[in-house]
Amino acid sequence: MSLSDSRPYHHGDLRRALISAAHDLLEVEGPDALSLRAVAREAGVSPAAPYHHFKDKGELLAAVADQGFADLGEDLRKILEGTASPADRIGAMGAAYVSFAVRRRPLYRVMIATSRTRDQPPAPGSTHSDVVGLMRSVIAETSGPGATDEDIDLANMAAWAFIHGLADLTTFRILEPVIIRLGGGDAFTRAVMEHLRVIVVRPPG
Amino acid sequence: MSLSDSRPYHHGDLRRALISAAHDLLEVEGPDALSLRAVAREAGVSPAAPYHHFKDKGELLAAVADQGFADLGEDLRKILEGTASPADRIGAMGAAYVSFAVRRRPLYRVMIATSRTRDQPPAPGSTHSDVVGLMRSVIAETSGPGATDEDIDLANMAAWAFIHGLADLTTFRILEPVIIRLGGGDAFTRAVMEHLRVIVVRPPG
DNA sequence: TGTACATCAGTGAACGCGCGTTCACTGATGTAC
DNA sequence: TGTACATCAGTGAACGCGCGTTCACTGATGTAC
Numbered sequence: 001m002s003l004s005d006s007r008p009y010h011h012g013d014l015r016r017a018l019i020s021a022a023h024d025l026l027e028v029e030g031p032d033a034l035s036l037r038a039v040a041r042e043a044g045v046s047p048a049a050p051y052h053h054f055k056d057k058g059e060l061l062a063a064v065a066d067q068g069f070a071d072l073g074e075d076l077r078k079i080l081e082g083t084a085s086p087a088d089r090i091g092a093m094g095a096a097y098v099s100f101a102v103r104r105r106p107l108y109r110v111m112i113a114t115s116r117t118r119d120q121p122p123a124p125g126s127t128h129s130d131v132v133g134l135m136r137s138v139i140a141e142t143s144g145p146g147a148t149d150e151d152i153d154l155a156n157m158a159a160w161a162f163i164h165g166l167a168d169l170t171t172f173r174i175l176e177p178v179i180i181r182l183g184g185g186d187a188f189t190r191a192v193m194e195h196l197r198v199i200v201v202r203p204p205g
Numbered sequence: 206m207s208l209s210d211s212r213p214y215h216h217g218d219l220r221r222a223l224i225s226a227a228h229d230l231l232e233v234e235g236p237d238a239l240s241l242r243a244v245a246r247e248a249g250v251s252p253a254a255p256y257h258h259f260k261d262k263g264e265l266l267a268a269v270a271d272q273g274f275a276d277l278g279e280d281l282r283k284i285l286e287g288t289a290s291p292a293d294r295i296g297a298m299g300a301a302y303v304s305f306a307v308r309r310r311p312l313y314r315v316m317i318a319t320s321r322t323r324d325q326p327p328a329p330g331s332t333h334s335d336v337v338g339l340m341r342s343v344i345a346e347t348s349g350p351g352a353t354d355e356d357i358d359l360a361n362m363a364a365w366a367f368i369h370g371l372a373d374l375t376t377f378r379i380l381e382p383v384i385i386r387l388g389g390g391d392a393f394t395r396a397v398m399e400h401l402r403v404i405v406v407r408p409p410g
Numbered sequence: 411t412g413t414a415c416a417t418c419a420g421t422g423a424a425c426g427c428g429c430g431t432t433c434a435c436t437g438a439t440g441t442a443c
Numbered sequence: 444t445g446t447a448c449a450t451c452a453g454t455g456a457a458c459g460c461g462c463g464t465t466c467a468c469t470g471a472t473g474t475a476c
Contacts, residue, residue: 010451010452010453011452011453014452014453045453045454046453046454046455047454047455048453048454048455048456049452049453049454052451052452052453053452
């Protein structure tokens with residue numbers, strides 16, 4: 001009499017369960033293990049069952065990414081609530097972003113992969129557009145009165161490129177000793193960040 | 206009487222041909238298409254033939270990455286030879302790096318993937334260590350007398366994280382219109398780079 | 411110069427694998443009367 | 444309250460696919476005598 005014997009024929013909330021199973025799989029097995037079949041297996045359901053909730057594998061992945069952006073947004077919001085000083089907010093947010101991307105790297109990879117091929121901006125109100133807006137607003141805070149929207153956009157991309165790249169750099173095995181020596185991933189992030197400055201309006205000349 | 210009819214039983218330089226076939230495949234079909242079988246097919250040879258030159262798929266990939274680093278190093282060197290002014294060298298090199306990563310994105314991905322899991326520094330004299338050294342030396346050029354080796358290392362990582370992230374950002378489909386509006390990938394790279402500055406020795410305070 | 415033979419670098423068939431997806435199906439649920 | 448029936452959400456077997464790798468093999472090459 002296993003657990004699965006007692007599960008009713010109809011699951012009740014399989015859609016949510018599949019997304020959650022995918023997250024678990026990502027954390028335990030990595031992104032290469034994220035097949036539709038594996039997700040179904042993890043959720044204790046037949047390989048065909050997901051097709052009643054997702055058109056295809058891509059749609060499941062999109063839902064997984066969406067949940068990921070929700071989690072990331074929550075992390076960033078929490079950090080920003082605890083950081084009042086405008087001077088500290090960019091750094092604090094960057095560090096939180098990197099921390100998320102490193103701690104949940106396989107999930108982050110899925111999030112990025114689904115974003116990469118998107119040809120529309122994320123829908124207003126979506127978890128993704130929420131994160132984008134949050135980052136842009138923090139960049140905008142530090143901009144002087146002369147900054148145009150394009151200045152802010154470009155500075156935002158610069159900041160994003162940096163933390164995105166830094167998150168990736170942090171997962172290189174060869175850097176492990178350096179990171180340990182500095183006292184862990186967050187300290188490493190902070191140390192590297194010290195060597196780059198976001199400039200929202202470029203200094204004259 | 207096809208070309209393959211006239212090919213001799215022994216290829217002569219299959220190792221090099223396989224690496225070159227892999228590069229072609231990457232450019233035409235993308236990194237997901239880079240299977241050992243596909244490479245053999247592209248080279249006009251049976252699926253078992255590569256095993257006489259590479260222990261397994263990983264070893265072929267490593268050779269492909271190695272060739273990639275050679276190409277990247279050549280690009281960087283060429284740019285630096287044409288850029289004497291120390292103030293311009295970081296930017297010029299960064300732009301060349303991003304340009305390489307974008308133009309040859311699938312190859313760049315293979316290069317990064319093989320680097321990620323490496324647990325030894327690239328062997329001195331290897332194409333990879335050559336690129337790393339080149340970048341570090343350019344960063345070191347801009348450092349004042351108070352900079353320690355660790356300062357330079359961290360600034361180097363900061364710069365690398367930025368251009369690596371920027372290269373990735375540039376391939377997001379959603380940014381296509383922005384890039385076109387700015388006048389192409391190089392202009393975009395330059396515009397974004399304007400908003401971030403490498404600081405080798407942090408200003409006091 | 412000729413020949414036996416070891417070695418090298420190919421072939422092609424086969425292995426087991428996991429994948430995404432489809433199919434006909436069936437058990438469970440809800441609704442109309 | 445009971446019943447027929449549509450609909451929903453599962454099952455499990457099967458499809459074709461391409462993969463990495465192994466195997467016994469064979470054709471070509473080079474070397475010793």
